[in-house]
Amino acid sequence: MKRVYTYGGEVHMKSKCIVQLFIIVLIVGMAENCWALQSHGPPEGSYVHQMAHLLFSGALAYLFWHTRKRPALESKGWKYLQIFCVALICWNMLAFIGHEAYSFLQAEDFVNTDSLQGFIAPPVSFVKVLYYVTKMDHFLIVPALLALVVSLRIFYLEALREEDK
């Protein structure tokens, strides 16, 4: 082992060796309750999905904040990009709430879902209405994507004019 001399000298090196030895003893000597591979239960997927919504919202919030902060970004395209960010954050929140609301509903709450006459069974509760509203999330994501399109179109036209100069 290469000896590293730092302030404190060999005392530091010795304590580090002891810790490493302790971990090895712990893993090898007490192995009867450990599995080789971690298994993933059914709720994990939905948790990851919900976390992905939150991560995505955070990333969009960051993008919104960053594009607002820059005075150099004066193009109107950035405004639409910010609208896109806000709308998509809202959508993420709505989707998050929708997923959460769904977890409170039972299979009996959905009637005839394999036909066009399907409905959510009465009595209508807050959770059911909330879920129903979140099912209309496309009213947020479509305008958000439209704002993205408009934003990029403005950027493109400006770049085109710039190139023409």
Place this chain on the structure above:
Amino acid sequence: MKNGLPLLPALNVEFFGAALAILLSFVALWYAWRLVKLQPNNFIWGFLFYFCIAMAAFSLSRGVGHMVRIILVLAGEGDTWSTLSPFSGGFNTMLMISAAAVTIYYHKGLAAFRALGGEAEKLSDANTQLAATANELQRLNSHLEDMVAERTRNLSKSEKKLRNFIENSKDIIYFCDQSGDITSINSSGREMLGIDPAQAAINFPSLFVREEDKKEYLTALQENGFVSDIEIECKAGAANIRYILLTASAVYDQDGVIIGCEGIGKDMTRLKRMTEHLINNEKMASVGQMAAGVAHEINTPLGIILGYTQLMMDDYDKDSESYANFEIMERQTRACRRIVADLLKFSRQSESAKTCIDVNRVIQEVLAVSEHTLNINNITVERSFMSELPLVIGDPEKLYQVFINLFNNAQDAMEDGGAIIITSGREQGTIVITVRDTGSGIAEDVKKRIFDPFYTTKDVGKGTGLGLSVTYGILQEHGGDIYVESPVCDPESGEMMQGSAFHIRLPECDPETEI
């Protein structure tokens, strides 16, 4: 509400919304792709392109998932959907995280891009400057000869203009080195100062006649760096003196040391002579007027005194003492009358009989009478007459008087002997006669008064002080002029010689106006 919440509106919104979302996300991707193609070096477009890819993939995954779900469930294939559902959800989750990751890395990417952009901009600026410099260098290089030629032409033109100006100037324009030697002088200056172009370097201050002028000139240049409008007398060639109004400036080197001087001189000789002449004429005219008046008033009583004296002489015996006294009275009265006659000649009151005469002959006739006396006093006479000298208009009797007076004065100035040099010649339409002696010369203060009546430096009884006054009056009457030079400048060697020279100018005789 009693029947629950119908799912059909939600299904419709879900199905068509998913389709629209897919469509819009791909339109956005298309614009992002066009942007990247248009400006491939723009990092932001690159980010938006990758973000749009993630968004399109997410929209596609999600939209297709929703649509497939609706179709399968309505088609009674709910089990199939149950199999596909986790994949759809997994894809959606993965693509959302991807979109988030792209967004998060945007910040670092942008910072790196800006840093690189800044460097690239600096490099680009440096390159642009380098290219501009290279172009300028190339242009200068290729046009250097033309530019040099053009500037040389301009310089030559300017130099020629300046040279012409200097050369054509009627004033003296000169340049001297540190020691005062003339390094360059214009043609007017050479002509005015009688400088031969082939002559070796001439020291300008050495041409000054008066030492005080030289001192003033050199001191002012040294102390003030310039002289302004000083009047100097300057030697001009071998025999002439020029009066010059001089302005000069010292020339300094980078260390402030005088390395020479440059100056302009205006010839004031003619103006000065004319001024002196006018002053003299004015003085002589007033003196002449007074003399004429006095002579007229005295002449009559003198005649009466002389007449009565002669009458009284007849009453006495010639051997008597009274007769001898009357003789003295008669002699002195006659002397007075001679003086009066001279005064009248000076004031041009006496009558003249003018005709065309040969001045050489007049001089010869005067010398025929007086040369013998001059020789006795060890004075030689040298003649340098111009042959076929044009005639002048004049009264020969009065011109005899002029030359007699000049020879007498010369004789008086050379008590120990010497030489009288008489020259005659023609100069610019006038006859010039010079009578030069090798005598003691005339002092500067005497020169100014030499033609004044009754001014004499001779002992009492030896002269009346009217000789040169009469000479002056006669020559004025003849339309001529006389001036004195003392000491005399040798025309051949240019050296100053002891003695005096009287220069007489008389107008040539015009046969048509002969009297």
